[in-house]
Structures are given as structure tokens and as C-alpha cells.
Amino acid sequence: MSRNLRGLSARRGLSEGLYEDIVGAGGSTQPAGLKNVAGKFMTGGAAVMSAGSFYDFLNPVHQGKKVYVCDGTACLTSGKQGDVRSALLKSFSEDEIGTMTCLGHCHSNDAFMVNGEVRLYETGNDPQELKPRTNADRPALIAPQGEIGDYYSLAGRWVSDLSAALGELELSGLRGRGGAGFPFHIKVRSARDAGSGQKYIVCNGDEGDPGAFSDKWLLEERPHSVLFGMLMTGLIIGADTGVIYVRGEYPLAVKRMREAVSALEEAGITGATDDNAGYRFRFHVVEGSGAYICGEETSLLNSIEGLRPEVRTRPPFPAVYGLFGMPTVLSNVETFANIHNILEAGGTHWASLGTDRSPGTKLVSLDGAFNRPGLLEVRMGTPLSVVINEMGGGTRYPVKAFQIGGPLGGLVPASKVDDLTLDFESFAGGGFLLGHAGIVSVPDDFPVIRLLEHLFEFTMKESCGKCFPCRLGSVRGYELLSHASEKGEKISRRLFDDLLETMQLGSLCALGGGLPLPVKNALRYFSDEMDGFFRKGEE
Ligand SMILES: Cc1cc2nc3c(=O)[nH]c(=O)nc-3n(C[C@H](O)[C@H](O)[C@H](O)COP(=O)(O)O)c2cc1C
Ligand code: SF4
Structure with missing residues (x-):
């Protein structure tokens, strides 16, 4: 089926692409427009609708908003989202404010998008220049x-x-x-x-x-x-x-x-x-x-x-x-x-700029918690402590962990920073993942369970829905964690471990399959915080 649809899309190639037509028609917000697109490409209305209804920007809820606050992980852990939102509430109603994940200003944590442009709340309308x-x-x-x-x-x-x-x-x-x-x-x-x-x-x-x-x-x-x-x-x-x-x-x-x-x-x-x-x-x-x-x-x-x-x-x-x-x-x-x-x-x-197995340099993104946030070009193999404490100048407040490599990357506790070097092997060997090397700080007073809820919620919203372990597993994980943190319901550890294993082994791609890594890191290194959310006597 998808090969047939692919063939129909390919007939017009890239210059008059099906994707652009779907976006141009307004996606699922404009069913009549999509019907025309389906006719033009001689494809089924359902196929075009299924593509047009997939994207956030083409969603009627999203389109009803006038301004979008960044709700990426770094903005969440920085605690600044509330300030940005409060400031925007002076000009916009609650209903007019949406969210976007993420606007890529993790170094300042105060970004929002309005009229198709990204602005910063603290430093004005021009995004601050990054000097790598x-x-x-x-x-x-x-x-x-x-x-x-x-x-x-x-x-x-x-x-x-x-x-x-x-x-x-x-x-x-x-x-x-x-x-x-x-x-x-x-x-x-x-x-x-x-x-x-x-x-x-x-x-x-x-x-x-x-x-x-x-x-x-x-x-x-x-x-x-x-x-x-x-x-x-x-x-x-x-x-x-x-x-x-x-x-x-x-x-x-x-x-x-x-x-x-x-x-x-x-x-x-x-x-x-x-x-x-x-x-x-x-x-x-x-x-x-x-x-x-x-x-x-x-x-x-x-x-x-x-x-x-x-x-x-x-x-x-x-x-x-x-x-x-x-x-x-x-x-x-x-x-x-x-x-x-x-x-x-x-x-x-x-190659000599890096290590034997991780040659070259790597760009590293430091979030707003650092004294010197922003972009670094780092020789592969550089001690992580040098990246964090010397190049990044350490953090402005006590930090207990760093989420490195995005939502599917590892959660590196501060106590492990001295053991790692910035390269693929060191991170994998330590039970983490270098990934794309974005570094998000988790402050001492930021609850680990809140971070895990955020990760499950992110996967739940972003899952493509093709396979059960990710589509359903992310929802069930989010429910278990949020019910534990908000309602005091205790989680069965056996059920939770089973869920993580099912997602890890049964997911088609690394969205569902990768989420268990930071969750397992959190359970291992922050057991003092997490154990209380699980039923006692069930290992
Ligand atoms: C859920 C998910 C999200 C991904 N997001 C990105 C991304 O934003 N950018 C990217 O280059 N690769 C991303 N990847 C990896 C790509 O699938 C792919 O491996 C990569 O683009 C290949 O390029 P590379 O070999 O140069 O790394 C993602 C993978 C998964 C499973
Ligand atoms: S694991 Fe990948 S393929 Fe499976 S539903 Fe999630 S995003 Fe889709």
C-alpha cells in the first residue's frame, strides 16, 4: 500500500510535492482542501487525511493559538517557563498560549514563538548571538x-x-x-x-x-x-x-x-x-x-x-x-x-582530533544552568568534567544529574561525571548514550519523578503510533508515574520493569525502544527518591 502511495507521490517529484500541497492546504484543518490534493495526486482521501492530521502545526488546537512557549526539557528543569507564561499573559489570553517542543534556545530557557518568529523574553526580540x-x-x-x-x-x-x-x-x-x-x-x-x-x-x-x-x-x-x-x-x-x-x-x-x-x-x-x-x-x-x-x-x-x-x-x-x-x-x-x-x-x-573509535570533534549544547551556556566544539575523548566544569564553567546552582543525548539519552548522575569522556564508547560503556550531545541540567531540587513523567509524556505525544509497546506503553508509564506523584498511588515494580522491558525489546524504533534507558538510569542512581513511589516488598 505505502509503495503504491509512494509511487503516486513520486510522479510529481519534489518541485510540486505532495507534502507541500498538504501543508499548503492547511492539513486536517481544511478537509475540503485535502480532498482537492487527493484528487490532484490521484490518491485516496484517507491517505492524504492521515498525513495531514499527523503534524502539530496542522492541528486545529495548535492553529487556534497565537503564541507558543517552549516546553522542552531544559526549559522545564530551568523553572523559567512559568515566568515566560506569566509575562505573555499580559498580552494574550490563556487560550491563546500554546507550547512547542523545542525552540532550540536551551541556553537561555526563555524562548517563545509569535507570528512565525522566535523571541526571547529576557534578552529582547533578537535571539542572543551564540559564540561557540x-x-x-x-x-x-x-x-x-x-x-x-x-x-x-x-x-x-x-x-x-x-x-x-x-x-x-x-x-x-x-x-x-x-x-x-x-x-x-x-x-x-x-x-x-x-x-x-x-x-x-x-x-x-x-x-x-x-x-x-x-x-x-x-x-x-x-x-x-x-x-x-x-x-x-x-x-x-x-x-x-x-x-x-x-x-x-x-x-x-x-x-x-x-x-x-x-x-x-x-x-x-x-x-x-x-x-x-x-x-x-x-x-x-x-x-x-x-x-x-x-x-x-x-x-x-x-x-x-x-x-x-x-x-x-x-x-x-x-x-x-x-x-x-x-x-x-x-x-x-x-x-x-x-x-x-x-x-x-x-x-x-x-580523525586525530578525537579518539581511535570516535574520531573528530563533536558539537555539544549546554543549557542555561551553566555559567557559560551555549555551544562548544569538543575534541572527542575530552573528559566530561572538563566539558562541564571548565568549558561550561560549572553550573549556577547545584545540579544532581545531566540528561545527555536528548529524551532517549541517558541520565548521568553528577557523581558519574568524572568517570566519563565525551565519546561514543565511554558513554555506552557507562550505561549512557552520547546521542546528539545536548546537555540538560537537572537541579538538586527538581524531582526525578517529574522528569520521568515528562519523558513518558513526551514519548506519548510524539509516538508515531505504529507499534503497541511505544503507543500504549508510553501512556501506561505516564499514568503510573503521574498517579504515583499526584495521587500517592504506589506502582508495582514488577509491572513497571515489565513495561520497560516490553518497550525496550518490542518497539520498532528508538523512540519507544530508547525511553527505558534514562528511566532505568533514574531508578538505579536515584533510588532514594524513587523507591517511595513503588510498593514495598515487591522487587
Ligand atoms: C525517535 C528518533 C528521533 C531522531 N531524531 C533525529 C534528529 O532529530 N536528527 C538526526 O539527525 N537524527 C535523528 N535520529 C536518528 C536518525 O534516525 C538517523 O539515524 C540519522 O539521521 C542518520 O544520520 P547520521 O548517520 O548522520 O547520524 C532520530 C532517531 C529516532 C529513533
Ligand atoms: S517505537 Fe517508533 S515505530 Fe513504534 S510507535 Fe514509537 S515512534 Fe512509532
């Missing part, structure tokens, strides 16, 4: 890009020997920065070897993890490093089209990426036809409509195609069956952004 810091002698990601002609001339140096370029990527050992750390060159090789027809490059700019704003910064401030990485990957695999999917909660990033794509075409670097100079490569910027799960790669592909963005079963993996069923290299913003540096400095040099 680094402990690398030669930063790979935050270095200025300079003039675009010069910047893209590097592609010309490699275009005559694209196998050598792939060799450098392999030498670098670059691992995906979107969370899973999969070796980049393997995907590229698979897609390159997957026949010679239409292929795509897709950049995952959905950065849904509350606490992370590094992709946002790259998209806004270093758009050409992302586009260069996509272009080079496209040349290597023989793709002529790149899609950058940017979440709608990042309007400035969407704007800057569109401007960067236009600048490239105006400079004659991309968008060429056969007769012109420049690369025959076209970029499309797709703006998300508010759905965390669209960060999961297969859900993201379905979203671009205008299908309901439920997670697809894998295999087949996107490298062989990706966008519109064609071979696709889909990677994270930061992954692509490293490619210029790798091809300029050489894979071996770039």
Missing part, C-alpha cells in the same frame, strides 16, 4: 566559511577522483552525529554501488531532541558547510538532488538555508543544466510541521513524500531504498558539515 567555543587547536565545524567561491573550490579539487574522496571519508572514520554513530562511508559506499538510476541526498535537520541546538546553529551560521557536504556526497554516489529537511520550530534556519541555496545557484555553483558550468545538483529545502518522530530517518522520508510519517521497517535501509524508494544517503546536519574539513585537512588529520 572549542578546545580543538583547529576547529572543524565552527571555523568561518569565507567567500563561497573559495569554499566550494575544494569540490573541484576532488571531482576528478571521487573514489579518492570516498577514501578520505573512510580514513576519517566519520561516524553519524545524529545519535547512532553509524560509519558514514559505509552508507555512501552502499548508495554508490546501488545501481545507476535516480539517487538522493537527504539532510536530517529535524533536531528534535530538547536540549540540543547545534544543528540549528550550523544551519543558521554555517549553511554552506552542510550544503558542501551534501554536494560532495551527491557527486560521489551519483545523485543530482539534495533535500534539506529543517524543522518548522527553527524558522531562521529554514530562511538561512533557502538563502544559501539561492546564493549557490546565483553564483553558478549548483543548479546547472547540461550546457552550463557548475554542478548538476539541485537543493530543496523542506520545512517540517511539528513532529519529533520526523527526525527518525524513515519517518522523515515518508514526511518528504507526503505520506503519513510513520516509521518504516528496516531493512531495506535508506541507502538502498530511501526517498521515493531510491538509493539515498540520509545523514545528520553535523555529519555533512564535517566533510569540508575532512577533504581539506585530510581524513587522518581530522
Whole structure:
């Protein structure tokens, strides 16, 4: 069924995409409009409605609001949400204030969106400029890009020997920065070897993890490093089209990426036809409509195609069956952004910035609890204590834990900070997850159960609904925890452990499957706080 729908969507391709038509029609708020879209694409009304009713921004409740307060994890634990809301209540009624998760200002914790623009409550209408810091002698990601002609001339140096370029990527050992750390060159090789027809490059700019704003910064401030990485990957695999999917909660990033794509075409670097100079490569910027799960790669592909963005079963993996069923290299913003540096400095040099198994540098987002909040470019393998206490200047108030790597990352107790280094292996070995490396502080006086409720509620709202363990498990977990904290009902530990195991083992993707990790960390390291919520004598 989905293959048939995919085929119908593919007939019009990207320039007149089904997704854009659904969004343009107003989604499920405008059923008549959706019927027209279904007719145009010769697809069923139900299929179009099921996609149009999925996204937050196309939901009638959301559209009835005038202003949206960020309710990401960092804003929650900072305790500032209440102040922002109270201030907004002077200009808006309670009914006019909605929420968005998350606006990517975890370093200031006072963001809200009004009229499609993000504003900050404390520092005024212009989002405060982030000045990233680094402990690398030669930063790979935050270095200025300079003039675009010069910047893209590097592609010309490699275009005559694209196998050598792939060799450098392999030498670098670059691992995906979107969370899973999969070796980049393997995907590229698979897609390159997957026949010679239409292929795509897709950049995952959905950065849904509350606490992370590094992709946002790259998209806004270093758009050409992302586009260069996509272009080079496209040349290597023989793709002529790149899609950058940017979440709608990042309007400035969407704007800057569109401007960067236009600048490239105006400079004659991309968008060429056969007769012109420049690369025959076209970029499309797709703006998300508010759905965390669209960060999961297969859900993201379905979203671009205008299908309901439920997670697809894998295999087949996107490298062989990706966008519109064609071979696709889909990677994270930061992954692509490293490619210029790798091809300029050489894979071996770039690798030496990190450890053997986690080469290179990693962008790290520090939330507003830090004395020096904001963005860091950190050599992989740097002690976590250096990141937190030296580069971040420690926290402004006592903090008992750090949630690192988003809602599906681990909950690192402050007592473990000295044991970890910032790389994939150290975190996995310690029972945590580096993920996308957003660091959210949990103050001493913030109840751990409140954090767990938030995580279950987040999963409950963001679940794509395809599999039971996640769809139902997140609701049941939220109920158990909220009834325990609000009504004093005791939780059966056996039932709770069973729930976590079912979610971990039975979920189709890492939304339902990853949630148990921080929950288990919390039960293990904060048993003094959590034990009282469980029935006694039941282990
Ligand atoms: C629930 C969920 C959300 C995800 N969100 C993101 C995201 O916002 N950005 C991202 O790059 N990867 C995200 N991922 C990982 C992607 O599925 C995929 O692994 C990644 O984009 C591949 O790029 P990489 O190899 O460069 O990391 C998410 C995965 C899951 C399960
Ligand atoms: S785990 Fe959740 S988000 Fe992932 S496929 Fe299952 S229902 Fe969808």
C-alpha cells in the first residue's frame, strides 16, 4: 500500500510535492482542501487525511493559538517557563498560549514563538548571538566559511577522483552525529554501488531532541558547510538532488538555508543544466510541521513524500531504498558539515582530533544552568568534567544529574561525571548514550519523578503510533508515574520493569525502544527518591 502511495507521490517529484500541497492546504484543518490534493495526486482521501492530521502545526488546537512557549526539557528543569507564561499573559489570553517542543534556545530557557518568529523574553526580540567555543587547536565545524567561491573550490579539487574522496571519508572514520554513530562511508559506499538510476541526498535537520541546538546553529551560521557536504556526497554516489529537511520550530534556519541555496545557484555553483558550468545538483529545502518522530530517518522520508510519517521497517535501509524508494544517503546536519574539513585537512588529520573509535570533534549544547551556556566544539575523548566544569564553567546552582543525548539519552548522575569522556564508547560503556550531545541540567531540587513523567509524556505525544509497546506503553508509564506523584498511588515494580522491558525489546524504533534507558538510569542512581513511589516488598 505505502509503495503504491509512494509511487503516486513520486510522479510529481519534489518541485510540486505532495507534502507541500498538504501543508499548503492547511492539513486536517481544511478537509475540503485535502480532498482537492487527493484528487490532484490521484490518491485516496484517507491517505492524504492521515498525513495531514499527523503534524502539530496542522492541528486545529495548535492553529487556534497565537503564541507558543517552549516546553522542552531544559526549559522545564530551568523553572523559567512559568515566568515566560506569566509575562505573555499580559498580552494574550490563556487560550491563546500554546507550547512547542523545542525552540532550540536551551541556553537561555526563555524562548517563545509569535507570528512565525522566535523571541526571547529576557534578552529582547533578537535571539542572543551564540559564540561557540572549542578546545580543538583547529576547529572543524565552527571555523568561518569565507567567500563561497573559495569554499566550494575544494569540490573541484576532488571531482576528478571521487573514489579518492570516498577514501578520505573512510580514513576519517566519520561516524553519524545524529545519535547512532553509524560509519558514514559505509552508507555512501552502499548508495554508490546501488545501481545507476535516480539517487538522493537527504539532510536530517529535524533536531528534535530538547536540549540540543547545534544543528540549528550550523544551519543558521554555517549553511554552506552542510550544503558542501551534501554536494560532495551527491557527486560521489551519483545523485543530482539534495533535500534539506529543517524543522518548522527553527524558522531562521529554514530562511538561512533557502538563502544559501539561492546564493549557490546565483553564483553558478549548483543548479546547472547540461550546457552550463557548475554542478548538476539541485537543493530543496523542506520545512517540517511539528513532529519529533520526523527526525527518525524513515519517518522523515515518508514526511518528504507526503505520506503519513510513520516509521518504516528496516531493512531495506535508506541507502538502498530511501526517498521515493531510491538509493539515498540520509545523514545528520553535523555529519555533512564535517566533510569540508575532512577533504581539506585530510581524513587522518581530522580523525586525530578525537579518539581511535570516535574520531573528530563533536558539537555539544549546554543549557542555561551553566555559567557559560551555549555551544562548544569538543575534541572527542575530552573528559566530561572538563566539558562541564571548565568549558561550561560549572553550573549556577547545584545540579544532581545531566540528561545527555536528548529524551532517549541517558541520565548521568553528577557523581558519574568524572568517570566519563565525551565519546561514543565511554558513554555506552557507562550505561549512557552520547546521542546528539545536548546537555540538560537537572537541579538538586527538581524531582526525578517529574522528569520521568515528562519523558513518558513526551514519548506519548510524539509516538508515531505504529507499534503497541511505544503507543500504549508510553501512556501506561505516564499514568503510573503521574498517579504515583499526584495521587500517592504506589506502582508495582514488577509491572513497571515489565513495561520497560516490553518497550525496550518490542518497539520498532528508538523512540519507544530508547525511553527505558534514562528511566532505568533514574531508578538505579536515584533510588532514594524513587523507591517511595513503588510498593514495598515487591522487587
Ligand atoms: C525517535 C528518533 C528521533 C531522531 N531524531 C533525529 C534528529 O532529530 N536528527 C538526526 O539527525 N537524527 C535523528 N535520529 C536518528 C536518525 O534516525 C538517523 O539515524 C540519522 O539521521 C542518520 O544520520 P547520521 O548517520 O548522520 O547520524 C532520530 C532517531 C529516532 C529513533
Ligand atoms: S517505537 Fe514509537 S515512534 Fe517508533 S515505530 Fe513504534 S510507535 Fe512509532
